[in-house]
Amino acid sequence: MILKISPSGQRKLFSKTSQSQGKSYRLLLLVLPIVLWFGYKQVEKSFIKPQALLVLGGSTKDLEREKFAAKLARENPDLPIWVSSGSTNKTYVKRVFAKAGVDPSRLRLDYKALDTVTNFTTLVDEMEAKGISSIYLITSDYHMRRARVIGEIVLGSRGIAIKPVVVKTGNPPEPIEKSIRDGARAILWVTTGYTGATLSKSYRTPP
DSSP states (O other): OOOOOOHHHHHHHHHHHHHHHHHHHHHHHHHHHHHHHHHHHHHHTTTSOOOOEEEEOOOGGGTHHHHHHHHHHHHSTTOOEEEESOOSOHHHHHHHHHHTTOOGGGEEEEOOOSSHHHHHHTTHHHHHHTTOOEEEEEEEHHHHHHHHHHHHHHTGGGTOEEEEEEEOOOOOOOOHHHHHHHHHHHHHHHHHSOOOHHHHHHTOOOO
16 A cells, blocks of 8 residues: 655645754754853863762663762762662662662762753752762763753853763663753753743653
8 A cells, every 4th residue: 555645745744844843943042052151161160070979860771870870989989979869769779889888878869850850950959058069970871961961051050060971871862852952941940940841741752
C-alpha cells in the first residue's frame, strides 16, 4: 500500500513543522545571549578550586552517578556532597558512599527537586549562604549539556562557578530542544522566582 498525502495535507504538515521549529529558534535567541554571558563569568572563575560536589539524581538507570560521585568525594575529602533527588533509598545512597570511605556527615541528601531545573533552584540559596563559589557538577554524559545550561544560569546568578564532571554511559545526547526549553525556564526563575513547570509541559520533547 502506498500512502499519498494531498497538497493541502503537505501544507498542513509543513506548517506544523515550521511552527515547532519557530518556537525552538525563538527560545534559542532568548537563551543564547544569557548563557554566553554567564559562560563568560564561569570562565572568569574557572581557576577557583571547587568547594562542594553536586550530584544530580536520575532514574534507576542512573545510579552510577552516586557511585562515581563517591569515588570523587574520596579524592576530595574536605568537600561537602549534595545529592539532589537521587535514589529514594537513603540507606543505599549512604552505603555507596560509606563503601568508598566517605564520612556520612559530609552527605546532604535533598529530595525537593522535581526535575533538572529544580535540582539547582532548590539548593542555590543554601550554597550561597555557605559561601560556596565553585562546585563539581556530576551527572551523566547525555544529560550534562542541559545541566550546564541551567546551572550556569541559576548558580551563575549567585556567583557560583561550575566544573562539570561527566559520568560516561555511551548514550546519545538529549535533544537540544530540552536545553533550550530549560534554559528559558532558568532565566524565568532568575528574573521572577518561578521555575516554569507549565512551560516545560508546553515545550515537551521526546524522552
